[in-house]
Amino acid sequence: MGTAPAxxxxxxxxxxxGLPGVLGEVVASLIGAALVANIILAFSGIAGxxxxxxxxxxxxxxxAVNRIGPFGLLIIPAAAVQLLAKELIIPEGVDRPTWDIAPILLPASAMLGFSVIPMGQIGPLNIHLADPEVGLALVFAFASIASVxxxxAGYASNNKYSLLGGLRAVAQNLAYEIPLIVTAMSVVVFAGTLQISGVVGAQTETLVTIAGFDIPAWFAFVNPFAFVLFLTANMAEIGRNPFDIPEAPTEIVGGYQTxxxxxxxxxxxLGEFVxxxxxxAILSVVFxxxxxxxxxxxxxxxxFVVKVWGFFLFTQWARAAIPRVRIDQLIEIGWKGMLVLSFANLVLTAVIVGVIA
Structure with missing residues (x-):
């Protein structure tokens, strides 16, 4: 099945x-944004x-939870009521309104990223809000706002553990976002475009046929080394084990959110799961x-749902199976390992594409 732009x-x-003029486009965009937001919020509400x-x-x-409702599913509304009913305690000395804006900015940055992600079709409906020519660069820009x-949160909390969590977030983001983007650029070299629909469309061909079974030309199959690099950097970008350093509870209580x-x-x-x-979603469209x-x-x-939930399952496996690395190990892996390997992969990809072309 191809994924030609719809x-x-x-x-x-x-x-x-038949919505008229600019007002109609605004209304349609708001309805579309509400649909996508509710899909992602539903995912996060189930996941968390x-x-x-x-x-x-x-x-x-x-x-695990098995007492509240069938299969424990009613823990979802119960947990929401429990958390929202708690008192909002504002410590002395916090820097407001920075302290208030930080928790809003985290989920908002991820929600913005979904504005350019093609989520596939439900019948005739194509769940895709926008397809700019620089869509891939835009989604990374939106995702990077999370570190801000x-x-x-760490700076405004007037708490040393929170400050350490914020500083760790910066160090981690710098160490792994560069390899993440450089690895993604190797895919752009293959696809020849930054437009996400073009990147997805480049993967619709058949790579090879084995025993009558067509292997699609997904970039995970075309360049598995880049896929592993991207997956590792992606885990660091979202702060999952073994890279959950900014909120390490055994070291800095809860880090930036203490x-x-x-x-x-x-x-x-919510922002963590979004x-x-x-x-x-980025891993899905890129590889x-x-x-x-x-x-x-x-x-x-x-x-699309199967792939993003498959990635979620992988993150939870990592959380249960892989121990957290130390902050010095994290930085060393990022700067001395991932950065060098990502640039080597980019150069090698450019040479291969140049020779084939």
Whole structure:
């Protein structure tokens, strides 16, 4: 099944309902944004209170939530009420409004990233809000705003543990975002475009046929070395084990979020999971063919869901199985290992593409 560029969702709404002029485009864009936001919020609502606990329990041979509702599913609304009902405690000496803005900025930055991610089709509906020519650069720019939020929270909290968490976030982001983007650029060299629909479209061909089975030309198969590099840097970018350094509870209490409670803590918790799903979405469109998969185009959204949830499952496996590295080890891996390997991969890719072309 190919993933040729389809009509964007806001354009579909304008044409279907005959929405007039600029106002119609704005209304269609807002409706589309609300749909995408609710999809991602639903993913995060399931992942945070329920799926994370059930998956970790399965990996560690324990029993997770199973008392509230069938399969423990009612823990989702119960946890929301529990957290939001807690008192919002504002410590003395915090730097406001920076302290207030930080928890809002974290989930908002990830939500913005989904504005350019093609999520596939549900019947005739193409769940894709915008497709700018520099879409891949734009999604990395949106995702990188998260580190600003963590620094703001750490600095404004008037707490040494929080400050350490914020500083660690900066160090980690600098060490791994460069290899992440450089590795993604090797895919751009293959695809010849920064437009996400073009990157996905370049992966719709058949790479090789084995025993009558077509292997798609996903960049994970074309360049598995780059895929492993990107996956590792992506884990550091979203702060998952073994790279959950900015909030390491055994060392710095809760890092940047130590002083946050109630709704503000919920926003940080939400932002963490939205960024995991954004990381999975980026990995999907860059290396796993986006929403492409067997079957008709009209069910491609299902394949997108499978891929991003597969990445979430991988992060939870890492959380249960891989010990956290020290901050000095994290920096050394990033600057001495990942950076060198990512540039080597980019140069080698450029040489191969140049020879083939």
């Amino acid at each position: 009509q964007l969702f806001p354009e579909f709404l304008v044409d279907t309902f 209170p329920w799926a994370k606990r059930k998956i970790t329990a399965a990996f560690t041979d324990r029993i 939020s963590l620094v703001m 002083e946050y409670s109630s709704a503000y803590f919920v926003l940080f918790y 960024h995991i799903f954004l990381g999975g 796993l063919g986006g929403a492409s998969g067997p079957g008709p185009e009209s069910i491609s959204f299902i394949w």
